Amino acid sequence: MPSATSDIGLIGLAVMGQNLVLNMADHGFTVSVYNRTTQKMTDFVAQCRASEPSAARVVGFAELSDLVASLKSPRKIVIMVQSKAVLPSDRDGVDAVIDQLLPLLDKGDIIIDGGNSNWNATIRRDKQMREKGIRFIGSGVSGGEVGARFGPSLMPGGPEEAWTHIKPIWEAMAAKVNPKTGKAIEDYAPGKPVTEGETCTALIGPDGAGHYVKMVHNGIEYIDMQLICEAYQLMKTLLGMSAGQMSEVFGTWNKGELDSYLIEITTDILQQADPKSKRGFLVDKVLDTAGQKGTGKWTSGSALDLGIPANSIAEAVFARCLSALKDQRVAASKKLRGPSKGKKISGKAKLIEAIRDALYCSKICAYAQGFQLMAEAQKEYNWKLDFGRIAMIWRGGCIIRARFLQKITQAFRKDPKLVNLMLDPYFKKALHDGQANWRKVVALAAERGVPAPAFMSALAYFDGYRSAVLPANLLQAQRDYFGAHTFERTDTPRGKFFHVDWPQKDRPILEA
Secondary structure, three states, X not given: OOOOOEOEEEEOOOHHHHHHHHHHHHOOOOEEEEOOOHHHHHHHHHHHHHHOXXXXXXXXXXXXHHHHXXXXXXXXEEEOOOOOOOOOOOOOHHHHHHHHHHHHOOOOOEEEEOOOOOHHHHHHHHHHHHHXXXXXXXXXXXXXXXXXXXXXXXXXXXOHHHHHXXXXXXXXXXXXXXXXXXXXXXXXXXOEOOOOOEEOEOOOEOOOHHHHHHHHHHHHHHHHHHHHHHHXXXXXXXXXOOHHHXXXXXXXXXXXXXXXXXXXXXXXXXOOEOOOOOXXXXXXXXXXXXXXXXXXXXXXXXXXXXXXXXXXXXXXXXXXXXXXXXXXXXXXXXXXXXXXXXXXXXXXHHHHHHHHHHHHHHHHHHHHHHHHHHHHHHHHOOXXXXXXXXXXXXXXXXXXXXXXXXXXXXXXXXXXXXXXXXXXXXXXXXXXXXXXXXXXXXXXXHHHOOOOHHHHHHHHHHHHXXXXXXXXXXXXXXXXXXXXOOXXXXXXXXXXXXXXXXXXXXXXXXXX
């Protein structure tokens, strides 16, 4: 039986699990590891010994019981396996691992689910573990392979007393940000972790709060990527720009307000030559069908359930779905005719600037939808979320990290009760300054038949949100006409409902 000398254990040595282990080891923590396929664990430990500076702190075990015995009390065990449970009644690989662990654990031990689990499953697991005296944390992890290795954004949700025990490890592992600039500090290398700056993690809230916030992060990631793709498509289609030329544009944008990880990698992607044909750019050879793992769908579904208009996020999901219909689209392109090409567009520089403004304004709306969704979720699930803190956590390590998030942090620090990001003075001014170009781009896209669903839906959200009167009065009248669903009147106090027998003339209006 091994002695209890390890600080933390990790189960599941796929790429993310391996990189988190190395990250923890870099920061001086001894990590016990286990994988269902023992050979994978053995190979990983051997590779560590051969190449990683801090790999002596990685200890492998072929049996779960030995891994548990190797951990200091209270035991802290991270599960990094694929999660598929969505409904509270669903069970998956995470539950199977928990079932194996429970007979080996003592009361007060801590299980951490670091996978992309649905928040409903995390709420259920938290309740089940509390009943058994085990503390449970569902921690969102964002940043991909590199982030996991050198500094991810970490979004844990669970009991405060459990967070106290894992906090030193999570704060050490997480990305670090320069507090003055809001930029991630990326001067890292194996064995030389970043230790200074504000750390990109904090306890989000109880039970499923961490995984919910991670899900919203992913939903925003969907729309952020779609907006960038639409900017690319507009420049390519309307201006005939090459990938290399667009790379220069994105590179310029990355020096201003749009500075972000996604703009940065877009700049890199667009200048990559095709290594196979040795001619042209690789992006032009990539098939235009996008995959997805489901978190964008979860975000859109939650928005529908909670009645929050996250239409741009949903539009980004549908854009991926439409891209998957490749064969149908190819066939339709030969039968369905769009508008004529029209005159050649002049004023290239001005149109590029307009696309930039449309991208930035749409991005503001997308984030506004994400934060409004989290605000409604905290009411539904009895959480208390710190939106300024969440924006801080997203400034480094995660996929949506951006200079822009420093402004969001400041907005919620100034007004923690801010009901919509668009109402913050900075973002309100940005929308007002950019909307003429935004409208120009959306109109031009519609006129020329270039699909720009994310730009269009974001503009519709902006116009809808700023409208004191919407046509829902007619809609509610229709509902009362065919289903007696009642309606409120503009000349009576809110909360008083009426019904009228619409098909017949001169019938009195009745109170509901």
